[in-house]
Amino acid sequence: MTDNKLLEVEHLTMRFGGLVAIDDLSFNANKREITAIIGPNGAGKTTVFNCLTGFYVPTEGRLTLHADDGPRLLERTEGFRIPRNKGVARTFQNIRLFTGMTVLENLIVAQHNRLMEASAFSLAGLFNLGKYAKAEKEAVEKAEFWLEKVGLYAQADWNAGNLPYGSQRRLEIARAMCTDPSLLCLDEPAAGLNPRESAELNVLLQSIRDDQGVGCLLIEHDMSVVMQISDHVIVLDYGKKIADGNPEAVKNDPAVIRAYLGEEEDDELPPEVAADLHLDPKAQ
Amino acid sequence: MSAAFASSRTNGSEVVKELAFFAVIALLMSVMLLGVETVDRPTGLELAVRWDLVLIAIGATVIGRLGLIFRRENISRLGQAVLITLSAVAVFEMFVRFRELDDRWVSPVVLDMAFGSVVSTIVGIAFVAIIFATAYFTMKDKTAADVDESAKLSSKIQLAYRSNTKKIGLIGIIFFIIFPFIFGEDRSAIDLATLVMIYIMLGWGLNIVVGLAGLLDLGYVAFYAVGAYSYALLSQNFDLSFWLCLPLAGIFAASFGIILGFPVLRLRGDYLAIVTLGFGEIIRVVLINWYDLTGGPDGISSIERPSFFGMADFSRRVPDGAIGFNELFGMEYSSMHRLIFLYYLILVLALVTNFVTLRLRKLPIGRAWEALREDEIACRSLGINPTNTKLSAFAIGAMFGGFAGAFFATRQGFISPESFTFLESAVILAIVVLGGMGSQIGVVLAAIVMIGFPEMFRELAEYRMLIFGAGIVAIMLWRPRGLLSFRDPTILLNMSQKEKVAGEVK
Numbered sequence A: 001m002t003d004n005k006l007l008e009v010e011h012l013t014m015r016f017g018g019l020v021a022i023d024d025l026s027f028n029a030n031k032r033e034i035t036a037i038i039g040p041n042g043a044g045k046t047t048v049f050n051c052l053t054g055f056y057v058p059t060e061g062r063l064t065l066h067a068d069d070g071p072r073l074l075e076r077t078e079g080f081r082i083p084r085n086k087g088v089a090r091t092f093q094n095i096r097l098f099t100g101m102t103v104l105e106n107l108i109v110a111q112h113n114r115l116m117e118a119s120a121f122s123l124a125g126l127f128n129l130g131k132y133a134k135a136e137k138e139a140v141e142k143a144e145f146w147l148e149k150v151g152l153y154a155q156a157d158w159n160a161g162n163l164p165y166g167s168q169r170r171l172e173i174a175r176a177m178c179t180d181p182s183l184l185c186l187d188e189p190a191a192g193l194n195p196r197e198s199a200e201l202n203v204l205l206q207s208i209r210d211d212q213g214v215g216c217l218l219i220e221h222d223m224s225v226v227m228q229i230s231d232h233v234i235v236l237d238y239g240k241k242i243a244d245g246n247p248e249a250v251k252n253d254p255a256v257i258r259a260y261l262g263e264e265e266d267d268e269l270p271p272e273v274a275a276d277l278h279l280d281p282k283a284q
Numbered sequence B: 001m002s003a004a005f006a007s008s009r010t011n012g013s014e015v016v017k018e019l020a021f022f023a024v025i026a027l028l029m030s031v032m033l034l035g036v037e038t039v040d041r042p043t044g045l046e047l048a049v050r051w052d053l054v055l056i057a058i059g060a061t062v063i064g065r066l067g068l069i070f071r072r073e074n075i076s077r078l079g080q081a082v083l084i085t086l087s088a089v090a091v092f093e094m095f096v097r098f099r100e101l102d103d104r105w106v107s108p109v110v111l112d113m114a115f116g117s118v119v120s121t122i123v124g125i126a127f128v129a130i131i132f133a134t135a136y137f138t139m140k141d142k143t144a145a146d147v148d149e150s151a152k153l154s155s156k157i158q159l160a161y162r163s164n165t166k167k168i169g170l171i172g173i174i175f176f177i178i179f180p181f182i183f184g185e186d187r188s189a190i191d192l193a194t195l196v197m198i199y200i201m202l203g204w205g206l207n208i209v210v211g212l213a214g215l216l217d218l219g220y221v222a223f224y225a226v227g228a229y230s231y232a233l234l235s236q237n238f239d240l241s242f243w244l245c246l247p248l249a250g251i252f253a254a255s256f257g258i259i260l261g262f263p264v265l266r267l268r269g270d271y272l273a274i275v276t277l278g279f280g281e282i283i284r285v286v287l288i289n290w291y292d293l294t295g296g297p298d299g300i301s302s303i304e305r306p307s308f309f310g311m312a313d314f315s316r317r318v319p320d321g322a323i324g325f326n327e328l329f330g331m332e333y334s335s336m337h338r339l340i341f342l343y344y345l346i347l348v349l350a351l352v353t354n355f356v357t358l359r360l361r362k363l364p365i366g367r368a369w370e371a372l373r374e375d376e377i378a379c380r381s382l383g384i385n386p387t388n389t390k391l392s393a394f395a396i397g398a399m400f401g402g403f404a405g406a407f408f409a410t411r412q413g414f415i416s417p418e419s420f421t422f423l424e425s426a427v428i429l430a431i432v433v434l435g436g437m438g439s440q441i442g443v444v445l446a447a448i449v450m451i452g453f454p455e456m457f458r459e460l461a462e463y464r465m466l467i468f469g470a471g472i473v474a475i476m477l478w479r480p481r482g483l484l485s486f487r488d489p490t491i492l493l494n495m496s497q498k499e500k501v502a503g504e505v506k
């Protein structure tokens, strides 16, 4: 069991001034598993992601990624290095695409580091030497693979900002996958999706887990998604872990029912997502 | 009048109120700016009052506002156009009086041939006619069909432009190459073309920083200055030739870009703009005050002119041991040879800038620049190093500024800090913004409009700046994102050009 560990979070604490957003949180995520993090709004879920991906430096604690080449301490790695060499990739709660660039370009930019090396930091690329041309071709192939996978092949040359909302979510996942991560962090990927899109998302995430062998960390409000596809659920409330186990066990945990499932009736969208939904993506 | 307003939302007394309100605003704004003037008398500085200007300002505002009310209430299209035109003429009159060009009551350009020049009369009449016509034809009620039609037209133009960018570029290049053959004898034409070409090159260089990487740089002229002084100093102190100094000037400017960029590129948007503005000024102040090295405000003179690739010389009196360009090719001596050579030199430098930029755009570094402009946080989450990426844009932009600077120094033969003021940075930035951020052909158009036109119409004296200003306002109104503001994708997968545009327009 131990050598199946992908991510180890130990005693993670994050304070913003007097506010304790995450309080001594420890959990593990395994390889080839989908680990869901759930909890009410403001529980600190996104903050966990921001710590994992280097946007915040944790106040305390240790975050270890057990990648193929050995353990890496994420809290000591500069943010932009974390995604490199089979690292951690993520999506954002309010989608962050390169909206003025095309769908294909979004996926090529995600493969920046490998292409940069192949172009000898642009010197060889300037004269279109063979090695770079080959690397770019491979990058396009990889992008095509993911475009097929998320069903956006026909829109490859559209501006990403002109895609409908659901497609933008899927594109963001494809873009994260193009960095070749060993851990994929998804921040509320089903928010704002209709039931059909949500079902498609389940299939996609399962395929990322089973076919690509990538571990997923999933923040989700939609309990149907969580219960259906996650292998392991962690429940946060006010920055503390209140439950940790398989979906069945968590579902029946009284503390969870009190903190989270009890509030299920008012499953309001987070304000950012609601705002995004009202924006007509085509109008941009 | 009240009858005219009866059917609409606004009634007569409200209109009067509105006009009075705007008259008061106009009074408040103009009384200090236009109404008083300091005059240098033998007894000392005195305040003079210029009520005529204040009156005209108020008149122009009220008439213009009335025109807008007509428009809002959909009253008489002819009336709208007349009022707007009257207001424009009044503004014009105000300008003429402000510059003390004439003090008769009707704009001299319109009716009176103040300068006795046919050109100014024609320009004046054309000016009024254009305003009237635009007012008349753009102010008609827009039905949904009209809007649809104009959208269709604009997408048709877009399509035509997009699918022919290469051809348009090629025609442009050919035009600039044969330019000296057409105007070969016309000294001022070649000089102007060279000047425009310098700004095209600077615009293309700055376009990397502002248009592609999205870093607002208000101090680009600093790199231009570094390039110019690098060449001037290297050539005077170490007797290096232009051809050796050219790459060195680029390297120096790029190093300055990196030195500046390192601390400031953490800043974003406005903050970055302010710091770069400061840096541009610092360089200029250093140039003024470091007298021993730079000659301070006196500048550096008799900078060496470029040779024909070290093979031949362009001067009338060829130094010992060298051969003249005319001898080399067995031609009569002509002072135009050097000018034409300089023209081709800057043309080549500019084209190199253009091709390197176009190529870089399609490389990972260029895509990362654009991605960074779109969303820096997403870039970090994809493993792109924002600092290095920004630095590279800054350094490469600076390098081309440096090349242009070295060219400027060798062309002028004299440089001083005067040539590198903030105004230059502003003009170059305006070229990039007006051209349409990131658009290479847009930069060419904007440079011609910004640099070429004011020079060409020099004889119109003060009026050209007014027309120029009006032109810029018009561009910003009609094409707020610049003349050519479409972005060409750097890579396409499976669609024909046509479908792609359809996907984007809708």
Ligand SMILES: Nc1ncnc2c1ncn2[C@@H]1O[C@H](COP(=O)(O)OP(=O)(O)O)[C@@H](O)[C@H]1O
Pocket (backbone or CB within 6 Å): A016, A019, A021, A039, A040, A041, A042, A043, A044, A045, A046, A047, A048
């Ligand atoms: N950069 C920040 N500065 C201050 N407070 C923050 C910051 N980021 C998050 N927080 C606070 O941390 C708490 C957890 O937020 P978050 O992780 O976004 O919750 P959620 O579980 O809904 O994703 C909230 O109270 C939020 O206000």
Ligand SMILES: [Mg+2]
Pocket (backbone or CB within 6 Å): A045, A046, A047, A093
């Ligand atoms: Mg959140």
